[in-house]
Amino acid sequence: GDSVTQMEGPVTLSEEAFLTINCTYTATGYPSLFWYVQYPGEGLQLLLKATKADDKGSNKGFEATYRKETTSFHLEKGSVQVSDSAVYFCALQGGSEKLVFGKGTKLTVNP
Amino acid sequence: GAVVSQHPSRVICKSGTSVKIECRSLDFQATTMFWYRQFPKKSLMLMATSNEGSKATYEQGVEKDKFLINHASLTLSTLTVTSAHPEDSSFYICSANDPLGTSGGAHYEQYFGPGTRLTVT
Numbered sequence: 469g470d471s472v473t474q475m476e477g478p479v480t481l482s483e484e485a486f487l488t489i490n491c492t493y494t495a496t497g498y499p500s501l502f503w504y505v506q507y508p509g510e511g512l513q514l515l516l517k518a519t520k521a522d523d524k525g526s527n528k529g530f531e532a533t534y535r536k537e538t539t540s541f542h543l544e545k546g547s548v549q550v551s552d553s554a555v556y557f558c559a560l561q562g563g564s565e566k567l568v569f570g571k572g573t574k575l576t577v578n579p
Numbered sequence: 580g581a582v583v584s585q586h587p588s589r590v591i592c593k594s595g596t597s598v599k600i601e602c603r604s605l606d607f608q609a610t611t612m613f614w615y616r617q618f619p620k621k622s623l624m625l626m627a628t629s630n631e632g633s634k635a636t637y638e639q640g641v642e643k644d645k646f647l648i649n650h651a652s653l654t655l656s657t658l659t660v661t662s663a664h665p666e667d668s669s670f671y672i673c674s675a676n677d678p679l680g681t682s683g684g685a686h687y688e689q690y691f692g693p694g695t696r697l698t699v700t
Contacts, residue, residue: 504691509694509696510693510694511583511585511672511691511692511693511694512623512672512674512691513691514688514689514690517688557622557623561689565611565613565628565676565689566613566625566628567613567625567674567689569622569623570622571621571622572620572621572622574620
């Protein structure tokens with residue numbers, strides 16, 4: 469079945485550091501790919517998405533490119549802020565409406 | 580933008596009692612809603628898919644008699660945890676999609692509620 473594997477972390481960075489969170493997937497067909505963010509005590513918010521190969525999703529300085537050849541959708545940000553501290557989830561949506569999530573990566577950004 | 584609400588945000592109940600959690604789409608019609616359970620430091624586990632006007636579809640391993648789901652209208656789905664036990668304590672999150680695009684978003688996009696923290700004592 470479909471699955472998502474992402475680096476589990478936790479990841480701790482200093483403010484203005486470069487961030488990469490790796491995400492790879494296994495799916496039949498051509499899934500849509502998503503990154504969601506969850507701030508403490510809250511539900512999930514969509515951060516960015518890509519629906520086909522080579523698409524780049526971007527939002528709030530975060531980027532991820534849908535790489536079909538490597539089945540990856542790594543999340544990057546050039547300069548993180550303390551306010552980016554949260555848990556980040558990579559997810560895919562295949563033929564059905566169901567989302568399949570990775571295990572989440574906790575990011576802590578220190579001043 | 581599309582907004583999904585959940586009520587209550589937190590609930591504490593005694594073992595053996597039942598608890599109902601509501602999930603509402605506030606500004607769009609949701610023919611399908613999803614219920615997730617999130618364990619500490621774990622990912623979200625899809626429990627069931629709730630379809631308006633029909634029975635919910637449960638994921639393997641989820642007890643349908645324990646987690647009752649009702650999707651009575653296009654804007655409301657409820658999850659009732661029956662005869663709750665401490666092991667049912669968790670963070671429950673619902674989501675809804677907007678296949679008709681009434682919210683202006685993509686048909687496949689899921690909108691998540693803020694979650695309900697259930698503690699069973």
